[in-house]
Amino acid sequence: MDSKRIEQRKKGIGGSDIAAILGLSPWRTPYQVWLEKRGEAEGWEGSPQSDWGTRQEPIIRKWYADTTGRAVRVPRRLLHHQKHKYMIASLDGYTDDRRVVEIKTSKMIKGWGEPGTSEIPDHYAVQCHHYMIVTGYEVTDVPVSIAGGSPVIYEVPAEKEIAEMIIDACANFWQSVKNGTP
Numbered sequence: 682m683d684s685k686r687i688e689q690r691k692k693g694i695g696g697s698d699i700a701a702i703l704g705l706s707p708w709r710t711p712y713q714v715w716l717e718k719r720g721e722a723e724g725w726e727g728s729p730q731s732d733w734g735t736r737q738e739p740i741i742r743k744w745y746a747d748t749t750g751r752a753v754r755v756p757r758r759l760l761h762h763q764k765h766k767y768m769i770a771s772l773d774g775y776t777d778d779r780r781v782v783e784i785k786t787s788k789m790i791k792g793w794g795e796p797g798t799s800e801i802p803d804h805y806a807v808q809c810h811h812y813m814i815v816t817g818y819e820v821t822d823v824p825v826s827i828a829g830g831s832p833v834i835y836e837v838p839a840e841k842e843i844a845e846m847i848i849d850a851c852a853n854f855w856q857s858v859k860n861g862t863p
Contacts, residue, residue, distance in 0.1 A: 691718055693761065693769035694851045696783075696811040700804035702854050703847075707804065711854070718858045734786040737826065741784045742774055744832050745824040751776040762815045765848065767855040770815040776822075781812045785825040793825070796833035801825075807847060809837040814844050 694702065698718075701709035716722035746753050753774035762768035774782035785805060787793065794800020801809075801823055809821035823835040857863060 691720060693759075693767045694718075694811075694855060695759075695769045695771055696808040696815075697771075699807050699811040699847060699851070702850055703807055705804045705807060712863055715854070715858060715863050719861070730786075730788065734784075737786050738773055738784045741786075741824050741826060741832050742782070745782060745784070745822070745834065748824075748832075748834070749822070751778065751780070753782050760815050763817075765851065768811070768815050768848075768851050770812045772812060772816070775816065775818070779816075779818045779820075781809065781816060781818050781821040783809055783812065783821050783823050785823055787825055787827045790827055793827060793835070796835065798835060799837045801835050801837065806837060807843070810839065810843045810847055813839045814847060 698714050700706040701714045702711050704711060713722065742753050742755075745751070753776060755774050756772050760770040760772065772781060773784040776782060783805070787802075792800075792802030799806075805823065809823065813819065813821055819839045821837045823837060824832045825835065826832045
């Protein structure tokens with residue numbers, strides 16, 4: 682990820698932050714994200730596994746487009762929520778029929794239900810909801826390669842209650858960042 686985009690991500694709450702803020706991330710805590718947003722700690726720049734996943738994105742994106750017949754667009758910039766400007770999104774893609782595309786690779790099957798369902802690990806589900814809040818879209822398709830296998834697609838519909846919870850959590854968290862109170 683380029684340094685400009687990393688700097689921009691410090692100025693808001695992105696999809697990769699929301700699981701940590703809600704206490705659902707296996708990798709980061711709310712406090713670590715708070716320190717990052719305050720500029721008091723280095724931001725998480727990934728791991729060998731996340732690097733490998735990023736390298737697989739174009740391949741899985743093309744597979745998704747070929748499989749579904751949907752063209753996938755990749756935004757050239759971070760997106761901001763119209764009202765809650767601190768809510769940002771760096772999308773893997775979106776379609777012309779208003780679907781977020783969130784590409785994943787996973788080492789394990791744990792947390793993944795039957796392909797075609799919305800059963801995905803919670804830390805990814807809240808990321809999908811965050812992106813739907815920012816874009817105003819009603820569904821996220823999650824093409825994923827699990828344990829190096831052929832990709833499958835999960836479909837996560839927007840849920841009003843989850844969206845409200847995320848918006849409230851983001852507002853409270855961002856206020857704590859601005860106030861300097863963890």
